[in-house]
Amino acid sequence: xxxxxxxxxGYRTEGRAGAAIAxxxxxxxxxxxxxMRHAARLVSGDIEVPSHAFGVLTAGFLGATVLYGSVLxxxxxxxxxxxxxxxxxxxxxxxxxxxxETSEIDVMGAIHLDGWTALPGFSPxxxxxxxxxxxxxxxxxxxxxxxxxxxVKLAERTPFALWQQGxxxxxxEQDGKVIAPYRNGKFAALPLVVGDxxxxxxxxxxxxxxxxxxxxxxxxxYVRVADRRWDLILDNGVTVKLPERGELAAVQKLVALQAxxxxxxxxxxAIDMRLDERxxxxxxxxxxxxxxEKMDKIVHDEKRRGRT
Numbered sequence: 001x002x003x004x005x006x007x008x009x010g011y012r013t014e015g016r017a018g019a020a021i022a023x024x025x026x027x028x029x030x031x032x033x034x035x036m037r038h039a040a041r042l043v044s045g046d047i048e049v050p051s052h053a054f055g056v057l058t059a060g061f062l063g064a065t066v067l068y069g070s071v072l073x074x075x076x077x078x079x080x081x082x083x084x085x086x087x088x089x090x091x092x093x094x095x096x097x098x099x100x101e102t103s104e105i106d107v108m109g110a111i112h113l114d115g116w117t118a119l120p121g122f123s124p125x126x127x128x129x130x131x132x133x134x135x136x137x138x139x140x141x142x143x144x145x146x147x148x149x150x151x152v153k154l155a156e157r158t159p160f161a162l163w164q165q166g167x168x169x170x171x172x173e174q175d176g177k178v179i180a181p182y183r184n185g186k187f188a189a190l191p192l193v194v195g196d197x198x199x200x201x202x203x204x205x206x207x208x209x210x211x212x213x214x215x216x217x218x219x220x221x222y223v224r225v226a227d228r229r230w231d232l233i234l235d236n237g238v239t240v241k242l243p244e245r246g247e248l249a250a251v252q253k254l255v256a257l258q259a260x261x262x263x264x265x266x267x268x269x270a271i272d273m274r275l276d277e278r279x280x281x282x283x284x285x286x287x288x289x290x291x292x293e294k295m296d297k298i299v300h301d302e303k304r305r306g307r308t
Contacts, residue, residue, distance in 0.1 A: 197227030
């Protein structure tokens with residue numbers, strides 16, 4: 001009985017201690033319980049570690065170190081390119097559409113390809129920005145098509161006129177922005193505008209001249225004078241000097257003079273319409289000489305009549 005009581009007392013005492021220990025135990029989240037049990041078994045020796053495990057861990061650590069260093073050093077794009085090229089993702093085809101004045105060679109140069117450029121590491125946005133800087137390109141898009149194709153689509157700027165400033169001639173847009181130097185006769189049919197301010201102001205004036213096709217069709221050059229008014233250079237070399245204001249009204253008068261008198265077909269070199277109240281016409285040297293001789297003859301004849 002004594003032993004039993006001891007046992008019962010001991011049992012009761014052990015129960016109270018176990019309850020105290022249980023109440024102070026840390027309860028881990030469910031996701032961590034299994035890893036902690038495996039770690040405890042590993043520490044206690046219940047799990048035998050393979051002999052090559054430390055080698056694998058070492059190799060993994062070194063690989064992670066190299067990867068981290070490559071990222072910090074900016075070498076990842078080169079690594080990705082090399083790996084992708086060797087696995088069949090090297091750029092092998094470029095499809096270019098929408099180019100008329102832009103050569104494919106210029107587009108290829110702007111893309112910056114070499115023999116090992118791979119599609120995964122290639123930046124289409126950076127290539128698009130470089131292509132958009134080409135003279136004739138207004139808009140560009142670049143898309144990657146796996147495994148090894150680039151699709152490039154261009155929208156080019158529209159030429160409106162030729163702008164001459166000094167000896168330099170440029171192709172310009174309707175708003176006067178320069179597209180590129182004029183180097184061949186491809187755009188010879190475009191209107192020629194000359195002088196400071198002509199590029200920006202030509203669009204509106206040329207649009208107004210379309211109302212008078214009989215004159216506009218004979219204009220070879222629109223010359224901006226002191227950025228205030230226009231001179232028209234006609235196909236027969238005649239210069240028509242227009243006023244600063246009401247230039248289209250002056251052109252309308254010129255149309256009437258041509259219809260009534262054939263003024264532009266006479267032997268003249270200039271028509272000055274800068275003043276509203278009168279129009280001055282300058283004859284060519286030959287016409288002026290002929291007119292002078294005729295006037296002299298008239299005067300001579302009048303004198304002879306006066307003597308008789």
